[in-house]
Amino acid sequence: MLEAAIREFAEKGYGGASTNAIVREAGISKGLLFHYFGSKKDLFLAALDRCLEVQMDYFLRNVKTPYPPDVIDRVIEWGALKLEMVYRFPLMHRLLLSALLETPPEVRPEVERRFAVVAERSWRLFLEGIDLSRFRDDIDKAKAVELLVVAMEGLQRKYVERYRDRPADLIRDAERVFAEVKEYMEIMRHGLYRRGEPMASGPARLA
Amino acid sequence: MLEAAIREFAEKGYGGASTNAIVREAGISKGLLFHYFGSKKDLFLAALDRCLEVQMDYFLRNVKTPYPPDVIDRVIEWGALKLEMVYRFPLMHRLLLSALLETPPEVRPEVERRFAVVAERSWRLFLEGIDLSRFRDDIDKAKAVELLVVAMEGLQRKYVERYRDRPADLIRDAERVFAEVKEYMEIMRHGLYRRGEPMASGPARLA
C-alpha cells in the first residue's frame, strides 16, 4: 500500500501523483487510503518516512563493521554502499530527490525537518571514530573531509546519471565502477595525505 | 507570461503545476495561453527552453574572457559564476532541477534532448583551450578534470543547501564563500599538480 504510493510519488512527484492511481495500483478502496492516512499530504509524508527508514536500515545492516577508521577508506566504502542503494531502491531514491526539490509549500517544512534529522544522524555516524591523522598538516581537516564527501557524492551522481536508462548495466559493471571510484579517491588521497605513510588501508586499520 | 509559467513549474513541478494558476498569475486569458502554446507540455518545454537560454546567455555575457587557461582557475571561476546564477535565477534553477527528475514519460524525451545539447555545448566550452599540462604525470588527466568538476559541483550544492532559506545572506557572504571555494580548490591543486611549479594562476597563464 505504501509501496504503491512510493512508486507513484517517485514517478510523478508530489503534485503530479494521483491518489486514484495509488489505490488502483494497491488494489484497495479510496476510502481505506484516507481512512489510514487522512490526506494526500500525510500519505506522502508516510511514504517519505518509509523511504528514509528503509534506506537507513539497509545501510546499517550492510555497512561493514567495524567501520574503516581511515577517512578515505570510509568514504570509498560508504560511497559504494550508497551507490548500491540507489540501484537497490531506485523508486525510493527518486522519491527522496523529488521530495527535496519540488514539494509544495504546504509540505515543505515537514519534509525539511525529516531530512535534517536524517542528515544530522548520518553525519554523526560518519564521523564516529574516524581517523583524520594522516591529512597533511597544512590542510584544514574539516575542509578536507568535506571535499572528500562532496567529491564522492558527485561521483555517485555521475554514475547515476550515466546509468540512468540502463540500471542493469551498473550491476554488471559494478566492479569496474568500484575500481574507478577507488582510483578517483586515491588521487584525492595522494593530494591530502602526508608523504611516506602507508597508503593502503589494511595496516592503518590495525594501527 | 512565460515568467508566470516558469514560477509555477518551478514551485510545483510539471504534474503539480496548474495552467489555471499560470493564467491567473500572468493576468491573461485561458484561451491565449493555449493559442500560443497549444498544450501544457509545449508550454513547459517553452519555459524550459527559456531557462536554458537565459542561463546560457547570462553565463556567456558574464564569464571573464579570455577564459583562464589553467583548469583549476577555470573551475573556480566558472563554478563561482554558476553559483551566482543559482541565486540570480532561483526559479529557473529549480525548474531545471525538477525537469531533470520528475518529468512524466510524455515529456521526458524532449527534455533530455535539450539537456544533452546544452551539456555537450557546456562541456566543449569548458575544455576549449584548457591547460592540463600541470597535472602530475602519474595522474589520469581526464579523471582529474572530472574530479575537479565533480567537487566544484558538490561545493555549489553545499552552499545552495546552506543558504536555501536565506538567499540574501549568500550575497552578503559572497566574498567569503568565494574565498572558501578557492581554498577547497587549492587543496585539490596541491594534490593534483606537480610540485615546484608556480601555484598562482597569473604567471601560469603567461607561461
Added chain:
Amino acid sequence: MLEAAIREFAEKGYGGASTNAIVREAGISKGLLFHYFGSKKDLFLAALDRCLEVQMDYFLRNVKTPYPPDVIDRVIEWGALKLEMVYRFPLMHRLLLSALLETPPEVRPEVERRFAVVAERSWRLFLEGIDLSRFRDDIDKAKAVELLVVAMEGLQRKYVERYRDRPADLIRDAERVFAEVKEYMEIMRHGLYRRGEPMASGPARLA
C-alpha cells in the same frame, strides 16, 4: 442556473444540497458552476442574495402606494402581501428559512449580515410615514407596534403551516384568509386604539 440552486438548497438545506444535483437540474457542466461561483458556499450566498432581492423587488412592485398611514391598516396589507409571497415563491421562502437556522458555521456570518441589512431596510420602510396617533395614550407605542407585527407574523406562520401540504388551497381560500386576518387585527385594533375614533382606514388615510 441559480434557480436550480435555489430549489436544491431549499429542499435539502445547505449541508444536504448537492452541487451534482444542481448541475444536473440546471443542465450545465460541473466546471461551469464553479467557474461562476467558485465554491458551494459562494453559490449558496448568491442564491440567498437572489432570494432576498427577488422578494424585496416583488414587495416593492406590488405594495399599494401610498402606503396606508394607519399602522394597523399597514400591518394588514403588508402582512397579506407577505403571505402571498410565501406562496408565490415557496422555494425562496424555504431557502430563507433554512438559511436562518441551519447554516454551518463557515457560512453563518455572511448569511447573518445579509439578513441584518434586509431586516433593517424593511423596518425603516415599515415605519416610513406611519401614523401611530390613534393608539391609546396609556400604551407604549413602540411595544404596541411590535405586538402588531409579531402577531401578524405569527398569523402568517399559522396559515403557512395550515396550508403547507396543499398550497393551491390557500389561493382558493385567499379571500377568506384575508378576511380572517383582518378580523384578528380588528380585535387588536379594538384593544390598542382610543375609543370613539373612526375605525375605518379610509378617512384616516386622507387625514
Added chain:
Amino acid sequence: MLEAAIREFAEKGYGGASTNAIVREAGISKGLLFHYFGSKKDLFLAALDRCLEVQMDYFLRNVKTPYPPDVIDRVIEWGALKLEMVYRFPLMHRLLLSALLETPPEVRPEVERRFAVVAERSWRLFLEGIDLSRFRDDIDKAKAVELLVVAMEGLQRKYVERYRDRPADLIRDAERVFAEVKEYMEIMRHGLYRRGEPMASGPARLA
C-alpha cells in the same frame, strides 16, 4: 451518544450531518452506532424523539401547578417557561426547528407524525381547565386565544433572535424580559377583556 447526534443534527441539519462526525464526537465506533440505530434516518428519529421527550418532561416538571386558569396568565407563564427551555436546551431547540423544515422526503412523514402528536397533546394541555370567561362578549373566543398564543410565540422568537449570539445575557436579563413579556400581554389583556373586571390573576383564579 444521542447527545453527540443531537448536536450534529442541530448544527448541520439532517443532510449536512455526518455519522462520522457523530461517532468521533461520541467516542464510539462506527459499528456500534449502526448496531444500535440501523441507519442515519433511524438515528435522526431517535434523536428527535429524545428532544421531544426531554422538552415535554422538562415542561411538565417545571410548569407551575395548578395551571393558571386565566388564559392570559397561562400564556404568560407557559410562554416564559418555553422561552427558558430554548436556552436550557439550545441544541434540541435547533434540532426541532430544523426537523420541521429541512427534512428530506424519506424522513418527512415520520417527523410530521411525531410533531403532530406532540402538538395535539400540548394544545389539549393548554386548554385544560382554562378560563375564557373574561373575554369581551363581542369577541370570537377561539380567535382571541389564537391571537394570544401567536403573539406570545412571536415574542419568544423576538427574544431568541435578539439574544442569539449571547445566550448568557438572556439569563442575566431574564427578569426584565419576563416583565416586558407581561407588559405586552397586559396590553393584549386590556383589549381582549371586559372592562371593570379585576385584572390581576389571583382573585380571578378563585372566581
Added chain:
DNA sequence: TATGAATGAGTTTTCATTCAT
C-alpha cells in the same frame, strides 16, 4: 455488545483544453 477495517458511490473542487466571438 463492541470494534474498526473496508467499501464504493458520493461529495466538492480543479484540471487541461476547446470554441464561438
Added chain:
DNA sequence: TATGAATGAAAACTCATTCAT
C-alpha cells in the same frame, strides 16, 4: 491576437453502511 464561457474527466476527499472478529 485575445477573450472567457463552457466542458467533462479527473482530482482529493467524505459518505453511510457492512462485516468479520
